Amino acid sequence: MICMFVGRNEELNFLNEKYNLKSGQFIVLYGRRRIGKTELLRHFSKDKPHIFYVCRETVDSEQLKLFSKKLLEKSSVSQYLSTFKDWEDAFRFFKDLPYDGKKLVIIDEFPYMVNSNKSIPSILQNLWDETLKDENLMIVLCGSSMSFIEKEILAEKNPLFGRTTGVLKLDELDFYTASLFFENKTIEERIILYSILGGIPHYLKQFDYGLSIELNIKKNILTKGSVLYSEVDFLMKQELRETATYYTIIQAIAMGNTKLNDIHTKTGIDKTKILVYLKNLMDLNLIEREYPITMSIKKTSNSQNGLYKLKDNYFKFYYRFVFPNISELEEYDIDGVYELAIKPFLNEYVSFAFEDVCKEYLRKNNKQNKLPFRFLKIGRWWDKKDEIDIVAYDNLGNALFGECKWKNSKAGLKELNKLKEKSIKVDNNFINKYYYIFSKSGFDDELLDIAKIDNTIKLIDLNKIFD
Missing domain, CATH: 3.40.1350.10 (Trna Endonuclease; Chain: A, domain 1)
Structure with a gap:
């Protein structure tokens, strides 16, 4: 596995521009798990005086204790204070951090903090309005729970609505940026690799690009115990309940059942319930609904008109080739699964990702007026x-x-x-x-x-x- 920071130039420019402003900045950065949020923030903050706190799934008192320790570790106040008495005092201390110039505070996995104390957004909002917005301060709240960020932080009825000075939703890397991970490969191999791993940095780092694509698939996807073998199951259980139902729906889509009626027929699930499941998967950025590009906005409001497709290339690969053969892989029949279930169909599978690559080529040239x-x-x-x-x-x-x-x-x-x-x-x-x-x-x-x-x-x- 390789360790490197690739791309994200536009996102880094956005964060640095906000950092260089003299006014107070309140940024929300979010995106699905494994997309590279924490790595981006680490890279952004590495040459700046900052506090970087990663929230835990723990009780409120322990969270406050850990957060206090992080805030106080570089302050002389730590000689006589180890834990703030409450969250208001902790957040108020932001303006007293012992840094010259901009004070940067990054709170990663912010939803964990709020889950253990629902009043935190209100406390932060009151302090921001009262004093923090006038400080030379930059607060970055980061989270992987996309539905939580959009509904509990950014939605109109919530305390922090209207306080942010920037909202950055992190998407996966495009084909050209993802290709930087495997520059030693031919263009054909790059497209095949992108069709398998997509633009999720964590997935791209799992392959050894000194090996062939076949060996990488066998070693880093089909082998029980490898990161990518269990990644989909881990992510689904982290984000969703009724995972067996979601597995059934996603596999149906991966196998070419993209219309609502087809998904209903393949899965046997009631259409009304399917729409709820599909919406949850869209909220997680795992699937999307596609319409003919010339269709009017009015007609796109009808779910019957759209086609559902998996957005994440690795999820496509997993549900097309790995999930249906999990029993054989549990018995370590890796060569058999590759030779019979993957190799004969890989070219056809890559053809769909090739369409996305061609679109990216056109978008790139469109921006450059070519x-x-x-x-x-x-x-x-x-x-x-x-x-x-x-x-x-x-x-x-x-x-x-x-x-x-x-x-x-x-x-x-x-x-x-x-x-x-x-x-x-x-x-x-x-x-x-x-x-x-x-x-x-x-x-x-x-x-x-x-x-x-x-x-x-x-x-x-x-x-x-x-x-």
């Missing part, structure tokens, strides 16, 4: 018969249609013509249309010749994706 136009929306499109991997468009009549081919043969004129046929169904109001073909194995001569004389056709191979 496309024929600057698009405002990008996503998939489908109707009852056809689907298009990528559709991107603006409000001026420009549209881009993309086809992503992850196969061992070259893409040709057949793929282009089929894409053009399907694009006619999307929207007749588009004036300028551009066609992007992404291909793992390149393009045949006929298609290359046509693209040379038609500037509406763009051919993107793996090298261009990573240019």
